[in-house]
Amino acid sequence: xxxxxxxxxxxxxxxxxxxxxxxxxxxxxxxxxxxxxxxxxxxxxxxxxxxxxxxxxxxxxxxxxxxxxxxxxxxxxxxxxxxxxxxxxxxxxxxxxxxxxxxxxxxxxxxxxxxxxxxxxxxxxxxxxxxxxxxxxxxxxxxxxxxxxxxxxxxxxxxxxxxxxxxxxxxxxxxxxxxxxxxxxxxxxxxxxxxxxxxxxxxxxxxxxxxxxxxxxxxxxxxxxxxxxxxxxxxxxxxxxxxxxxxxxxxxxxxxxxxxxxxxxxxxxxxxxxxxxxxxxxxxxxxxxxxxxxxxxxxxxxxxxxxxxxxxxxxxxxxxxxxxxxxxxxxxxxxxxxxxxxxxxxxxxxxxxxxxxxxxxxxxxxxxxxxxxxxxxxxxxxxxxxxxxxxxxxxxxxxxxxxxxxxxxxxxxxxxxxxxxxxxxxxxxxxxxxxxx
Amino acid sequence: xxxxxxxxxxxxxxxxxxxxxxxxxxxxxxxxxxxxxxxxxxxxxxxxxxxxxxxxxxxxxxxxxxxxxxxxxxxxxxxxxxxxxxxxxxxxxxxxxxxxxxxxxxxxxxxxxxxxxxxxxxxxxxxxxxxxxxxxxxxxxxxxxxxxxxxxxxxxxxxxxxxxxxxxxxxxxxxxxxxxxxxxxxxxxxxxxxxxxxxxxxxxxxxxxxxxxxxxxxxxxxxxxxxxxxxxxxxxxxxxxxxxx
Ligand SMILES: Cc1cc2nc3c(=O)[nH]c(=O)nc-3n(C[C@H](O)[C@H](O)[C@H](O)COP(=O)(O)OP(=O)(O)OC[C@H]3O[C@@H](n4cnc5c(N)ncnc54)[C@H](O)[C@@H]3O)c2cc1C
Ligand SMILES: NC(=O)c1ccc[n+]([C@@H]2O[C@H](COP(=O)([O-])OP(=O)(O)OC[C@H]3O[C@@H](n4cnc5c(N)ncnc54)[C@H](OP(=O)(O)O)[C@@H]3O)[C@@H](O)[C@H]2O)c1
Numbered sequence: 001x002x003x004x005x006x007x008x009x010x011x012x013x014x015x016x017x018x019x020x021x022x023x024x025x026x027x028x029x030x031x032x033x034x035x036x037x038x039x040x041x042x043x044x045x046x047x048x049x050x051x052x053x054x055x056x057x058x059x060x061x062x063x064x065x066x067x068x069x070x071x072x073x074x075x076x077x078x079x080x081x082x083x084x085x086x087x088x089x090x091x092x093x094x095x096x097x098x099x100x101x102x103x104x105x106x107x108x109x110x111x112x113x114x115x116x117x118x119x120x121x122x123x124x125x126x127x128x129x130x131x132x133x134x135x136x137x138x139x140x141x142x143x144x145x146x147x148x149x150x151x152x153x154x155x156x157x158x159x160x161x162x163x164x165x166x167x168x169x170x171x172x173x174x175x176x177x178x179x180x181x182x183x184x185x186x187x188x189x190x191x192x193x194x195x196x197x198x199x200x201x202x203x204x205x206x207x208x209x210x211x212x213x214x215x216x217x218x219x220x221x222x223x224x225x226x227x228x229x230x231x232x233x234x235x236x237x238x239x240x241x242x243x244x245x246x247x248x249x250x251x252x253x254x255x256x257x258x259x260x261x262x263x264x265x266x267x268x269x270x271x272x273x274x275x276x277x278x279x280x281x282x283x284x285x286x287x288x289x290x291x292x293x294x295x296x297x298x299x300x301x302x303x304x305x306x307x308x309x310x311x312x313x314x315x316x317x318x319x320x321x322x323x324x325x326x327x328x329x330x331x332x333x334x335x336x337x338x339x340x341x342x343x344x345x346x347x348x349x350x351x352x353x354x355x356x357x358x359x360x361x362x363x364x365x366x367x368x369x370x371x372x373x374x375x376x377x378x379x380x381x382x383x384x385x386x387x388x389x390x391x392x393x394x395x396x397x398x399x400x401x402x403x404x405x406x407x408x409x410x411x412x413x414x415x416x417x418x419x420x421x422x423x424x425x426x427x428x429x430x431x432x433x434x435x436x437x
Numbered sequence: 438x439x440x441x442x443x444x445x446x447x448x449x450x451x452x453x454x455x456x457x458x459x460x461x462x463x464x465x466x467x468x469x470x471x472x473x474x475x476x477x478x479x480x481x482x483x484x485x486x487x488x489x490x491x492x493x494x495x496x497x498x499x500x501x502x503x504x505x506x507x508x509x510x511x512x513x514x515x516x517x518x519x520x521x522x523x524x525x526x527x528x529x530x531x532x533x534x535x536x537x538x539x540x541x542x543x544x545x546x547x548x549x550x551x552x553x554x555x556x557x558x559x560x561x562x563x564x565x566x567x568x569x570x571x572x573x574x575x576x577x578x579x580x581x582x583x584x585x586x587x588x589x590x591x592x593x594x595x596x597x598x599x600x601x602x603x604x605x606x607x608x609x610x611x612x613x614x615x616x617x618x619x620x621x622x623x624x625x626x627x628x629x630x631x632x633x634x635x636x637x638x639x640x641x642x643x644x645x646x647x648x649x650x651x652x653x654x655x656x657x658x659x660x661x662x663x664x665x666x667x668x669x670x671x672x673x674x675x676x677x678x679x680x681x682x
Binding site: 018022062 | 471474477478480481484485624
């Protein structure tokens with residue numbers, strides 16, 4: 001079966017097996033190990049690059065069962081293939097919402113753990129792993145190991161953010177957040193340039209959610225002009241989960257649609273949404289958290305060759321700011337930025353060995369796959385790595401091994417855990433092979 | 438709140454049906470042969486809203502255990518409003534051609550075990566004077582085809598059996614529903630290449646639940662299979678035997 005990530009680059013022919021329980025999964029691992037093959041877990045395939053790609057993948061499609069939900073404290077136990085969308089549909093009507101959610105609700109819990117995903121509330125609530133009570137991991141040897149912050153903590157710290165390389169997460173228990181409405185109160189602030197938006201981030205550091213849309217094509221004094229959106233769960237209102245759906249993008253959209261001019265037009269549109277004075281609105285959780293989910297299969301907009309997403313983080317402070325300036329200038333000069341550029345201030349890093357977030361600024365944008373882009377991104381890696389920052393693995397399809405190693409200082413500690421739980425390296429993705437991980 | 442028995446509950450189609458019943462708060466009893474998966478499924482259905490979800494575990498080719506299994510379900514549920522029989526296997530036609538013991542096994546799983554269960558359930562429901570029995574057959578039972586006539590034979594037997602049973606139970610107020618799915622993307626059909634005619638288990642489950650609610654007699658699902666099978670049945674035999682279907 002032809003398989004890729006959300007960016008549809010790279011694509012490869014993969015054998016997909018979808019175990020219906022721990023027993024079947026263990027038997028499949030045993031068979032693969034005996035024949036010297038590699039495998040990697042795969043959830044909803046919302047990672048952009050080759051993190052969930054291998055000649056053989058273990059799909060968690062059938063591990064889609066809820067196991068327990070305690071309505072009194074919001075603790076929910078699920079199999080790893082359950083999606084945040086399914087959790088929300090079940091728990092929102094009872095007043096509970098995921099404590100951390102990425103920009104799409106169509107991710108599996110296993111995928112959210114493996115990438116230790118973050119949301120617009122990272123600066124106050126940290127990443128996904130912080131809200132896990134425990135998880136159960138199927139290791140290469142076929143054992144099922146329970147781990148959590150205080151139980152097999154080393155394995156837990158390697159698994160949260162470990163990109164599936166420690167084993168297959170089978171189940172996890174999550175702590176949800178209580179909410180009293182399905183609406184978000186949000187305020188949009190307009191920022192003329194990068195310094196102003198960074199200022200606004202610190203000013204609003206007490207807000208639960210904050211994120212900015214940034215115009216990557218703006219240059220000179222307007223470099224980094226953006227819209228900052230801060231939000232809170234509304235204090236009261238309906239609790240229904242909104243139905244999913246929305247129009248789908250047909251398979252063969254001409255890639256001309258993504259030409260430089262339409263990208264500029266898109267940015268201008270977003271920019272014009274903010275007025276000079278802060279604008280207050282109340283909107284549903286779906287348009288707020290998951291604006292892109294409204295257009296199903298929007299990844300097809302980039303055409304046949306697919307696209308790359310580049311997400312970086314640089315540390316807070318003067319060096320980081322300077323690096324961010326240089327990154328934005330390099331992108332603006334290249335004229336290859338996407339209409340989707342998101343800027344956010346992260347809170348402190350956690351102890352997970354390969355987790356992406358660190359205290360600093362993160363920027364994410366898309367690039368259509370074309371030969372010149374790879375060299376551009378290599379240059380960005382130099383700037384980011386040089387500033388002590390890093391690139392997000394679940395978005396990556398092209399990072400080089402040496403650059404990755406420099407960006408992830410706890411690489412060796414991670415490899416030590418892996419050597420213990422998977423000495424034969426049964427679990428490997430196209431990405432881990434490329435990164436020599 | 439209805440009391441519903443689901444046989445072959447770990448089937449992808451049956452599970453999708455069970456989830457829809459759970460969301461409505463029904464009381465469920467599951468029968469299958471994989472205890473671990475039944476347990477997981479029961480937990481899931483309770484979280485999804487089922488008033489209760491219990492299970493019994495047996496290989497359905499053990500006909501001798503059917504009476505007891507049905508009694509256990511009745512006791513656990515405290516009565517019975519409806520039953521769905523969903524188990525089945527899609528055996529290897531070529532292997533069945535070469536070895537009758539394999540063909541027999543297919544006929545047992547897909548026809549005889551179902552007929553045994555129907556016999557027990559029919560007597561229970563008739564005695565109670567109401568209820569509904571739903572069975573999953575297949576479009577494959579509509580006409581014997583060279584590529585899978587053993588499976589087709591079993592499904593045709595179930596069709597004829599339910600047809601007669603429906604007539605017998607009509608005066609007792611017991612409904613008999615035969616569901617005839619087309620291509621459904623489930624573990625049973627994992628090895629096939631999928632195309633536009635394929636439906637998801639959830640879509641098929643939606644039509645099964647609606648058909649059970651309105652106490653239909655026979656449905657094709659998705660609906661367009663009624664047209665497709667109409668054409669296939671209309672092909673004259675001299676031509677049909679030359680086709681590779
Ligand atoms: C529109 C969009 C917006 C996004 N926004 C954000 C965001 O705001 N913040 C953020 O952090 N991320 C974001 N992401 C990225 C996404 O959250 C992550 O890539 C996430 O890992 C996807 O989950 P998945 O189930 O699709 O996993 P997959 O893409 O299938 O897999 C991702 C990784 O998880 C591993 N994995 C999956 N399941 C398991 C398992 N059961 N056990 C072990 N390993 C497993 C895989 O091996 C792979 O390494 C976004 C993605 C999209 C498409
Ligand atoms: N998929 C299709 O395209 C299609 C089309 C037409 C009709 N159907 C019919 O739909 C029904 C459901 O099938 P499905 O598509 O949902 O496939 P499925 O997921 O493979 O389900 C088949 C189920 O039958 C169970 N089973 C088989 N033999 C058994 C036995 N001896 N004892 C107990 N349980 C047994 C299996 O149990 P285990 O899980 O333990 O193996 C499995 O749960 C079947 O009657 C099938 O013939 C399917």
